[in-house]
Amino acid sequence: MIERNGATIANIVETLWQTMPAHYDAHSKLLIAPQTGRTKHFDFRISSYQPKGYVALHSHKVQEQIYYILEGEGLMEIDGERHVVRRHDHIFIPPGVEHAIYNSGLVDLVFLVITTPPEDT
Incomplete structure (x- = not known):
């Protein structure tokens, strides 16, 4: 990683995969987040859910989230309705x-997640 005056350049392989609470057969890399010490205002991660992987249905009190699908396909549940999501959907x-995402496809579902403000850890 390169750091200068708080700005950073890093490669994805420099960050280890983590399994977050209430995530099943699903892993994330916290690329830029308060936990990495690089920001206070948002959480930017890449997630990879294996077939059958999912995050349990949940909601956030104040957080807004953006998901961007890079690879694979699955189902995004929003307030009880499930919708097919695939590459380039946001x-x-x-x-x-209330929302959840499920890998109902045949290959890994890979997507970016941006959350603001970040949740307390």
Whole structure:
């Protein structure tokens, strides 16, 4: 990683995969987040869900989230309705909306997630 005056350049392989709470057969790399010490205002991660992987249905009190699908396909559940999501789809989740994402496809579902403000850890 290169750092200068708070700005950073890093390669994805420099960050280890983590399994977050309530995520099943699903892993994330926290690329830029308060946990990495690089920001206070948002959480930017890449996630990879294996077939059958999912995050349990949940909502956030104040956080907004953006999902951007890079590879694979699956189902995004929003307030009880499931919708097919695939490469290049983007999803916006406002605060208070129940949501979950499931890899119902045959290959890994890979997507970016941006959350603001970041959740307390």
